[in-house]
Amino acid sequence: MRVLTGIQSTGVPHLGNLFGAILPAISMSRSGANDAFLFIADLHSFTAVRDPQLRKENTYAVAAAWLACGLDVERVTFYRQSDVPEVTELTWYLQCMTPCPMLENAHSYKDALAKGTVPNAGVFNYPVLMAADILLYDTNVVPVGKDQKQHLEITRDIASAFNRAYGEDTFVMPEARIDAELMTIPGTDGRKMSKSYNNTINVFLPEKELKKQVMGIVTDSKALEEPKDPSTDNVFQLFKLVASPDAVRGMEANYLAGGYGYGHAKKELLEVLMARFSSERRAFQELMADRGRLDDQLAIGAEKARRVARQTLARVRERAGYGRNG
Ligand code: ADP
Ligand code: TRP
Numbered sequence: 001m002r003v004l005t006g007i008q009s010t011g012v013p014h015l016g017n018l019f020g021a022i023l024p025a026i027s028m029s030r031s032g033a034n035d036a037f038l039f040i041a042d043l044h045s046f047t048a049v050r051d052p053q054l055r056k057e058n059t060y061a062v063a064a065a066w067l068a069c070g071l072d073v074e075r076v077t078f079y080r081q082s083d084v085p086e087v088t089e090l091t092w093y094l095q096c097m098t099p100c101p102m103l104e105n106a107h108s109y110k111d112a113l114a115k116g117t118v119p120n121a122g123v124f125n126y127p128v129l130m131a132a133d134i135l136l137y138d139t140n141v142v143p144v145g146k147d148q149k150q151h152l153e154i155t156r157d158i159a160s161a162f163n164r165a166y167g168e169d170t171f172v173m174p175e176a177r178i179d180a181e182l183m184t185i186p187g188t189d190g191r192k193m194s195k196s197y198n199n200t201i202n203v204f205l206p207e208k209e210l211k212k213q214v215m216g217i218v219t220d221s222k223a224l225e226e227p228k229d230p231s232t233d234n235v236f237q238l239f240k241l242v243a244s245p246d247a248v249r250g251m252e253a254n255y256l257a258g259g260y261g262y263g264h265a266k267k268e269l270l271e272v273l274m275a276r277f278s279s280e281r282r283a284f285q286e287l288m289a290d291r292g293r294l295d296d297q298l299a300i301g302a303e304k305a306r307r308v309a310r311q312t313l314a315r316v317r318e319r320a321g322y323g324r325n326g
Contacts, residue, residue, distance in 0.1 A: 014200035016193035079301030
């Protein structure tokens with residue numbers, strides 16, 4: 001079964017990305033039951049990011065984070081979307097099978113309109129490029145968040161229209177897998193951790209910056225000597241996620257007893273984060289300092305992905321009446 005998902009190239013992944021996406025995907029890929037395709041959606045980023053240097057840096061940072069967490073490029077097909085240009089040709093064919101009203105209805109496009117800016121055509125066509133990402137690789141299952149559900153419906157609609165016109169076996173019909181079970185990691189202010197709320201903890205940052213994020217976690221204003229409620233405190237919630245059960249019980253007891261301040265708790269949290277992710281942090285720094293190695297790892301995936309992409313595209317071209325006869 002082929003499982004495929006795209007990762008936005010929006011910078012250094014935070015704890016929410018780690019626990020919500022990266023670590024579960026890596027453990028799934030280790031089970032060996034699935035043929036996993038994972039790619040960095042750097043073509044999609046062009047709808048919003050103009051700066052070439054920033055795009056490059058973000059893409060490398062995402063790649064380095066996944067590799068530092070143990071992604072094995074021999075087991076998984078891990079690639080940069082833009083390294084497989086076949087996807088843009090397929091996007092064209094799919095666009096011509098897509099009714100404009102379907103795209104006018106897409107949440108991403110409507111949100112852009114609602115902001116009062118004039119969206120570019122890339123924003124309008126975003127779901128078609130995403131459909132091409134999926135259909136190009138004969139994907140069976142696409143694990144995504146709830147916010148991507150509509151994009152999967154659009155993908156299936158486009159695939160059905162194409163299959164009706166050119167043969168039911170042209171595209172594999174993909175299924176979304178929306179994992180409602182996955183936990184939501186709270187940010188430093190207690191809301192969902194998200195770049196857009198500026199409440200993230202990034203374990204790949206240098207210690208000084210990581211410390212600043214940890215020290216910035218919002219707490220109530222109870223004095224040091226007062227007992228504290230672990231169930232409502234953000235520092236404790238994050239500590240629970242990363243510390244050993246013994247350490248968690250210890251901190252809980254300290255909270256309830258009083259005489260233990262949030263400053264102490266933050267210091268413990270920082271120590272655990274540094275220890276728990278020490279090898280990943282080191283690997284991340286090494287990879288970011290060696291772009292050649294990152295490129296080599298991504299090239300392995302690009303080669304594997306292109307082999308599949310070329311076959312699908314040849315099938316589509318032939319059915320749609322492109323190329324030489326025989
Ligand atoms: P952000 O909200 O910071 O922009 P993204 O939307 O780029 O994050 O997230 C990429 C993936 O990381 C999501 O599909 C989701 O699986 C996971 N993720 C992000 N934030 C969290 C969180 N706070 N808790 C759990 N998973 C998260
Ligand atoms: N649009 C997805 C997101 O915002 C990223 C993405 C691009 C994707 N292409 C995909 C996800 C194909 C799954 C399959 O998160």
